[in-house]
Amino acid sequence: MVLRSLVFVLALGGAAPVCAQDTNHTRLLASNCANCHGTDGRSQGGMPSLSGMAKPYIVQQMQEFKAGKRTATIMHQISKGYTDAEIDALAAYFSSLKN
Ligand code: HEC
Numbered sequence: 001m002v003l004r005s006l007v008f009v010l011a012l013g014g015a016a017p018v019c020a021q022d023t024n025h026t027r028l029l030a031s032n033c034a035n036c037h038g039t040d041g042r043s044q045g046g047m048p049s050l051s052g053m054a055k056p057y058i059v060q061q062m063q064e065f066k067a068g069k070r071t072a073t074i075m076h077q078i079s080k081g082y083t084d085a086e087i088d089a090l091a092a093y094f095s096s097l098k099n
Contacts, residue, residue, distance in 0.1 A: 026089045029082070033090070036074075041094045052099035058091035 030041070033050060037043055041050030050058065064070035065079035066087075082090065 026093045029086055029090055030093050032078075033094075040097055042097075042099060049099050050094040051097035053094055055091045055095035058094060059087055062087045062091070 033041060036047050037050045038047070041053075043049040061070065061075075062079045062082070063084075065072050065075040066082075068076060070076075079087070
């Protein structure tokens with residue numbers, strides 16, 4: 001039974017090299033935001049917290065940074081490093097956390 005699950009996980013991993021839906025992958029992506037926005041998006045001040053922020057708001061801001069519609073000092077660069085699926089996964093992750 002254990003072996004069967006393992007094979008299943010391995011098969012899934014092989015089938016989806018870019019798996020934005022995968023929680024560990026999302027947490028890895030989210031750790032890139034921690035330097036500025038705090039661990040798990042909980043800001044220590046001076047920067048907006050991402051934890052508990054509404055998902056549609058995060059997606060919209062990231063897309064606007066990416067498209068250059070919202071002026072930014074740094075986020076226009078950072079947002080360009082993520083696909084739409086990754087932005088969606090990041091937004092779902094941060095919005096699910098308590099601030
Ligand atoms: C190098 C520091 C830095 C990193 C890393 C960083 N941010 Fe930001 N973030 C900022 C700054 C600064 C702002 C304010 C806008 C600006 O000047 O770029 C901001 C603004 C935002 C906003 C808008 C907040 C609001 O209140 O409207 C969102 C959403 C956001 N960041 C998401 C992210 C996500 C998601 C990541 C990780 C993928 C991330 N940021 C990584 C510095 C950073």
